[in-house]
Amino acid sequence: MNLLKASDYKDLSRKAANVISAQVILKPDCVLGLATGSTPIGTYKQLVEWYEKGDIDFSEVKTVNLDEYCGLSPDNDQSYRYFMNQNLFSQVNIKLENTNVPNGLAADYEEECSRYDKLIAELGGIDLQLLGIGRNGHIGFNEPDVSFEKTTHIVNLDESTIEANARFFQTIDEVPKKALTMGIKSIMQAKKVLLIANGPDKKEIIEKALHGPVTPDVPASILQFHPDLTVVYCFD
Numbered sequence: 001m002n003l004l005k006a007s008d009y010k011d012l013s014r015k016a017a018n019v020i021s022a023q024v025i026l027k028p029d030c031v032l033g034l035a036t037g038s039t040p041i042g043t044y045k046q047l048v049e050w051y052e053k054g055d056i057d058f059s060e061v062k063t064v065n066l067d068e069y070c071g072l073s074p075d076n077d078q079s080y081r082y083f084m085n086q087n088l089f090s091q092v093n094i095k096l097e098n099t100n101v102p103n104g105l106a107a108d109y110e111e112e113c114s115r116y117d118k119l120i121a122e123l124g125g126i127d128l129q130l131l132g133i134g135r136n137g138h139i140g141f142n143e144p145d146v147s148f149e150k151t152t153h154i155v156n157l158d159e160s161t162i163e164a165n166a167r168f169f170q171t172i173d174e175v176p177k178k179a180l181t182m183g184i185k186s187i188m189q190a191k192k193v194l195l196i197a198n199g200p201d202k203k204e205i206i207e208k209a210l211h212g213p214v215t216p217d218v219p220a221s222i223l224q225f226h227p228d229l230t231v232v233y234c235f236d
C-alpha cells in the first residue's frame, strides 16, 4: 500500500492526476475506471489543464465509471453520466463512444448489470481504478453489508449516503434511492487502484478501512488485499 499525504486539496488533486496521467502515458489505450462525487473534481480539472497544455492525450483511452443512479437520464444534471461529460469528457479529446457509465434508465436493471460486467471483461479489465470513499466506507455504491457483492448490482442506497448526497439536490426526496454499481470483484481485479480522500470527515473511515479488520461492513477494507493500492489523502 502506497500512502501519500497531500498538503491540501490542490496538492491531492495534482498527485492523483499525476498517477492517472502516468497511466495514460505508459499505456495510451488503457482502461480507466472513474468515479464521481466531490473529491475527484480537482483531479479532473488538473487533467483538463494538462490536456490543454498538450501534456496528455485521451484519444485512445477507454473509461468505465463505477456507478449511476437509477432513474436519472444522462441529461439530468445530477446523473453521473452528466457529471462525467461536464467535468472531463467534453473537455478533453476522449471519444464519447469509448466512455461507459451504467445506464440508469435501462428497462431491465438485471440485464444492464450483466451487460456492464461483460463490457468490462471485453475491454480486458481495468488498468487503473479511481475511487472516492463514503463516510460509511462505501466504494462505488457498495454499501456496508453482510457480504461483499462481487459483480455489478442494484443497490438500495444507505440512509447516510442519501443524506450525504442530498446537498446536490433541491430536496432530500429527490435523491434517488437506488443505484447501479460495479461490484467488488471488478474493482479488486483492476490492475491498480487509486483511492482519494479529502477532508476531516474522511479521517476516521480511512483509518478503519486501511488498518482495521477486512469486513463487508466497511466495504473499502477489502482494498487492504489489493496488490497495487495508492491512497492520496488530506484530512485538513
Ligand code: F6R
Pocket: 034, 035, 036, 037, 038, 039, 040, 066, 067, 131, 132, 133, 134, 138, 139, 140, 141
Ligand atoms: C462516486 C462513488 C462514491 C463516491 C463517495 C465519496 O462515483 O462511487 O463512492 O466516491 O461517495 O464521495 P465524495 O467524493 O463526494 O465524498
